[in-house]
Amino acid sequence: MDTAIDAVGVTKSYGAVRVLDGVDLAVRTGSVSALLGPNGAGKTTMVRILATLSPPDSGRARVAGYDVERERGGVRRSISLTGQYAALDDLQTGAENLRMMARLAGMSSRGARVRAAELLGQFDLAEAAGRRVGTYSGGMRRRLDIAAGLVGDPSVVFLDEPTTGLDVRSRQTMWSVISELARSGVTVLLTTQYLEEADRLAGRVAVLDGGRIVAEGTPAELKQRVGGGRVDLTASGPAAFGRLRAALGPRALHADAGDFGLSVATDGTAAEVRRLLHQLDPACDLVERFAVHEPSMDDVFISLTGGTTASVADARARESGGTGGEAARV
Incomplete structure (x- = not known):
């Protein structure tokens, strides 16, 4: 199998708490895969390791053919990471945000304008290109955030809870965007707690609980496994x-x-x-x-996972210097 993401035996601890406990994960090139799990299961920690933002304690991982520890530059040139909250400048327009990202990626002024226009059209934001991002709806901001991550044509995209806080219509629009990414050949790994989202988008799903992959397969295979x-x-x-x-x-x-x-x-x-x-x-x-x-993915989730692991969430919050909120999502 041609894999864009390949992780073997990945571990990570915060203090005395083992957040990831020997995670194996393989994602086929050009596919959409989902990493499911309750709060504290280790989803975001795994994504941070794959994106070279946090080193593993042990194990190995390769993304787009590059080792996440020894070849961080190659990984970073090949990926895009979009978190739960849009990393945009509210005082700039949508077009200005994308042009700025393109210039930071090394494009010429003309190249930045062309790439920004392409992405604004692709993400149905052309009519709002001249508006300040602070006036955008939640769904528009999320689309622009993903567009900003695609300025450099990454081959692998990490989407960490991409539809958190969106209404139903905006969420469905985002699903269309993610599906289009996969059709264009981009590899997508998304973490989500919306089970319908994983069922609809992902060709394969890995269920992470207590720092370990407790099940992996297609949505249909997982449903068949739990019965119901x-x-x-x-x-x-x-x-x-x-x-x-x-x-x-x-x-x-x-x-x-x-x-x-x-x-x-x-x-x-x-x-x-x-x-x-x-x-x-x-x-x-x-x-x-x-x-x-x-059986639904709800049945799969309930059958395979325990409750929120508060001790892990607390450890992650202490490690990052926070007291809760975003730091609780590991």
Whole structure:
């Protein structure tokens, strides 16, 4: 597999607290992968190591072919890192922000203007190019922040909680932007607590909890692993409800005589659902309607992770000299 990110046995401690405990992570070139986990799981710490902002205590990692410790310059020339909060100058316009970034990246004045115009158009910000960033909505600021990170045409993009604080519409717009990045050949690693986001965007998901990868695979593979599929049945009346409940016996996961509802575990395949309905209602007069519930990424998250690890968050806050807030996100 052609990997843009390859980490093996990465560890990191803050004081006596082990934040990362032997993390292995491989991300295929040109893909979108998600790193999921509760607060304190180690997500942002892992991204900081991959972006050369913090050295690992042990283990090794390569990004875009460069070693994150011995070849930091090569890594930094190849990546873009966008955090939870936009790193923009509110007093400058959107175009001025991008031109400034381009000039800092070594472009000529003309090249900076051309690149800024390209990115403003790509991120649907051309009409707002002359407005001060302080007047932008949250979604516009996030798009501009990602655009600023793409000035130098990075091959790998780290998005740390890219849609935090955005409304539903702005979040969906950001999803389109991220999908377009992958289609253009850019490798994207995103950390997120929005499970729908990982399900929709990521080809592969790694679940990080307690400093370790506890599961990894496609969203479909992870859902299948945790199970939880079921069929919800609504009986046609009280008599039908009684017959269905008796037929299910201990297999019934849920039974409510008030709304004639019952639930039974299933793998969700068409063959299994047909077999179940034929077994329970061969005359087709007991079940008024049914719905198949497949496992969600919520089910995956709840099944595979524990609660927020406050001790790790506190250790990270102490290490960075803070008392909470952003420092609690490790």
